[in-house]
Amino acid sequence: MSKLAQDRYIEVMDTTLRDGEQTSGVSFSELEKLNIARKLLADVKVDRIEIASARVSKGEFEATRKITDWAGKNGYLDRIEVLGFLDGTQSLEWIKQSGARVVNLLTKGSINHLKYQLKKTKEEHIQDIKTFIRQACDMGLEVNVYLEDWSNGMKNSKDYVFYYLDHLKDEPVERFMLPDTLGILDHEEVSQYCREMVERYPKLHFDFHAHNDYDLSIANSYAGLYAGMKGIHTTVNGLGERAGNAPLSSVIGMIKDHTDFRISVDESQLYPVSKLVESFSSIRIPSNKPLIGENVFTQTCGVHADGDSKKQLYYNELLPERFGRKRKYALGKTSGKANIKKNLEEWGISLDPVSMEKVTQRVIELGDKKEHVSAEDLPYIVSDVLNTNMLDEKIKVVGYTLSLTKGLRPVASLNVEIEGVQYQETSEGDGQYDAFMKALKKIYGNRDKEFPKLTDYMVTIPPGGNTDALVETVITWNYRDEEFKTRGLDADQTESAIKATTKMLNLLENRMELKDNGQQKMQTSSH
Numbered sequence: 001m002s003k004l005a006q007d008r009y010i011e012v013m014d015t016t017l018r019d020g021e022q023t024s025g026v027s028f029s030e031l032e033k034l035n036i037a038r039k040l041l042a043d044v045k046v047d048r049i050e051i052a053s054a055r056v057s058k059g060e061f062e063a064t065r066k067i068t069d070w071a072g073k074n075g076y077l078d079r080i081e082v083l084g085f086l087d088g089t090q091s092l093e094w095i096k097q098s099g100a101r102v103v104n105l106l107t108k109g110s111i112n113h114l115k116y117q118l119k120k121t122k123e124e125h126i127q128d129i130k131t132f133i134r135q136a137c138d139m140g141l142e143v144n145v146y147l148e149d150w151s152n153g154m155k156n157s158k159d160y161v162f163y164y165l166d167h168l169k170d171e172p173v174e175r176f177m178l179p180d181t182l183g184i185l186d187h188e189e190v191s192q193y194c195r196e197m198v199e200r201y202p203k204l205h206f207d208f209h210a211h212n213d214y215d216l217s218i219a220n221s222y223a224g225l226y227a228g229m230k231g232i233h234t235t236v237n238g239l240g241e242r243a244g245n246a247p248l249s250s251v252i253g254m255i256k257d258h259t260d261f262r263i264s265v266d267e268s269q270l271y272p273v274s275k276l277v278e279s280f281s282s283i284r285i286p287s288n289k290p291l292i293g294e295n296v297f298t299q300t301c302g303v304h305a306d307g308d309s310k311k312q313l314y315y316n317e318l319l320p321e322r323f324g325r326k327r328k329y330a331l332g333k334t335s336g337k338a339n340i341k342k343n344l345e346e347w348g349i350s351l352d353p354v355s356m357e358k359v360t361q362r363v364i365e366l367g368d369k370k371e372h373v374s375a376e377d378l379p380y381i382v383s384d385v386l387n388t389n390m391l392d393e394k395i396k397v398v399g400y401t402l403s404l405t406k407g408l409r410p411v412a413s414l415n416v417e418i419e420g421v422q423y424q425e426t427s428e429g430d431g432q433y434d435a436f437m438k439a440l441k442k443i444y445g446n447r448d449k450e451f452p453k454l455t456d457y458m459v460t461i462p463p464g465g466n467t468d469a470l471v472e473t474v475i476t477w478n479y480r481d482e483e484f485k486t487r488g489l490d491a492d493q494t495e496s497a498i499k500a501t502t503k504m505l506n507l508l509e510n511r512m513e514l515k516d517n518g519q520q521k522m523q524t525s526s527h
Contacts, residue, residue, distance in 0.1 A: 068099030109147025183213030
């Protein structure tokens with residue numbers, strides 16, 4: 001499919017809060033829904049969001065009320081949409097009372113769904129839809145319609161789809177939304193079916209709604225847009241039933257770099273909204289997820305890092321800065337000197353060729369043992385390999401006790417040595433590590449030191465591991481708007497987290513000196 005010159009505006013409708021919440025195990029609270037809605041409309045600047053299904057629960061109603069109240073005060077109310085059903089006026093009354101003004105009516109887009117789920121004739125279904133539309137208009141509501149299972153309708157009952165539209169095309173419907181409900185289409189079928197719709201009904205506004213069962217949602221969205229769709233549906237991080245929906249970030253990247261269509265989305269906000277939804281949904285973003293994954297702007301191969309230093313040979317149009325990200329260089333057995341050099345530069349460290357060779361070999365050895373090596377590990381490796389005192393252990397956890405008693409809050413008693421002086425504190429917490437952290441903050445805060453914010457906490461246990469298996473805890477910290485990670489490894493999960501935390505404090509203490517006290521040029525001779 002060639003890239004056509006089509007200077008056309010595309011509406012982006014995100015349905016994370018409705019269709020995305022149908023992901024197994026995902027349920028957003030009222031405040032979480034409000035925060036996601038605000039982020040999508042005010043910061044990401046999508047055109048519309050679908051936030052709920054009518055009559056689901058009291059919590060759904062209260063969340064919708066909170067969102068519509070905020071949207072009404074900030075000029076976004078006409079961009080808020082709620083799924084409604086052919087249930088007399090019950091959905092309409094629910095939506096009206098919630099403060100929403102746009103209803104997305106669920107109707108049947110295939111003869112099979114009509115016959116075997118609704119058990120109605122096509123004439124009865126059309127009449128029910130017309131009645132609903134009239135009632136909605138009388139209540140001051142705008143109507144869009146979903147043709148559920150439209151993809152199967154076009155494959156197996158195209159006459160019914162055309163009958164449906166022939167009888168509703170003159171009704172006051174703003175948008176006809178065409179879902180590939182079961183994710184069965186490929187890009188050629190999407191192109192053919194969407195083009196047929198547009199050519200037969202050129203005055204209607206059509207949206208395309210992709211599902212990702214065959215990992216074709218982005219290709220199908222691309223095909224639908226070039227076939228004339230005026231709107232595209234997405235979810236943040238591709239949340240949704242089964243394999244999910246078309247991911248917002250990938251759809252935006254595709255439109256920006258592979259089409260001439262215009263959109264309103266601010267791509268620099270895609271990563272923040274993805275991390276927000278990851279946090280609220282507890283569904284982790286895969287490390288290799290395009291645009292938003294942990295590794296997508298990370299070069300692992302040393303040849304690539306070397307090429308980046310020479311005319312940016314391994315860059316493409318997806319520059320990390322566009323999405324508020326930074327390019328990183330991974331450390332492992334495929335790392336070369338170029339990867340290590342770039343990471344050392346972050347610390348302001350420069351090594352002579354012999355020393356660089358020794359450090360490179362140690363990194364490769366650790367990678368062969370499947371041990372993770374991060375940029376934060378490098379100063380320790382340099383100190384170890386070259387027998388230097390580049391990193392002082394300024395902060396030591398001398399001792400601690402952690403108590404966990406049924407019916408009582410966990411308690412941590414902590415003894416920490418900071419530059420030769422010992423401090424003790426005790427604190428309660430919601431868990432053993434939380435109690436440890438509260439005691440540590442008491443000690444650290446007494447020194448007028450800024451304590452980094454913990455932004456992510458990930459525990460990894462080998463699959464099928466025994467009860468004595470080593471646990472790796474990776475903690476992500478934010479210090480003065482800079483993000484970094486530290487790792488701890490131990491048979492006990494809490495102790496691995498304590499090791500990661502202690503490493504973080506020493507890294508901060510030493511990093512100041514490395515950057516401020518002239519160690520930028522650490523020319524170390526071999527030993």
